[in-house]
Amino acid sequence: MIESTIFMFDAVAFAKAIADETRQKIMAECCCNRLTVSQITPRIGVSQPTVSHHLAILREAGLVIADREGRETYYSLNQERITVCCGRLMAQFAPQQAITQTVTKNLECC
Amino acid sequence: MIESTIFMFDAVAFAKAIADETRQKIMAECCCNRLTVSQITPRIGVSQPTVSHHLAILREAGLVIADREGRETYYSLNQERITVCCGRLMAQFAPQQAITQTVTKNLECC
């Protein structure tokens, strides 16, 4: 738990990781779902290697968690990491607001 | 004030706008400074047209505000917009955390 929240935050790397429509679709699918590559692929509309490729980018950025089970790998969104990254981004470019900002309630997604 | 906070949030467009090192350098320079293109250029280490190009991208994304004064244009970071975008990003991909998240104090930057 401690280890999971301490990491070098690179705002450019974070932004690049999420700056793609296909990756954000994958992120949305994995938001509250543990899904395999085979399950994700038909929902996104690109080939299986393309999904694997994007999952690798998201994994390297720490934005998804991969759980191998036999010959399948389950992916899920690392929501804690995303929260922290968004918070640090905010703190980096808008610290005054960040101090008092309590994020608006939003209940869509999962 | 009302108008400034109501806008269509496109998470991919926001991420693409900030997904570049040069643009983030410009954002950092404009963080609490009102600066002209001529003032920004030497601090960033790219040509004046390149700076203008990136400022146009940031302006279209609503992330900087341009104030023309005579033949100079002052740019400053739209921190309110950045706060809102980060909050919505968080709410989109990590709503549970977002509800309770109060961003950590951070006072670097300006």
Added chain:
DNA sequence: TTGACAAATAGATACTTGTCTATATTATGA
């Protein structure tokens, strides 16, 4: 009105990246 300065635009080029097909790797069950 003309010369000079600030910024934006146009066009060219190189680099990056997203996608595909083909193939390799890893694991399972017969």
Added chain:
DNA sequence: TCATAATATAGACAAGTATCTATTTGTCAA
């Protein structure tokens, strides 16, 4: 052990983008 299924990797190609130089547009002051 071998065939099959799930995923990852390799390589090629096309599209996007960051940068530059050259030029244009807009503004001010002499």
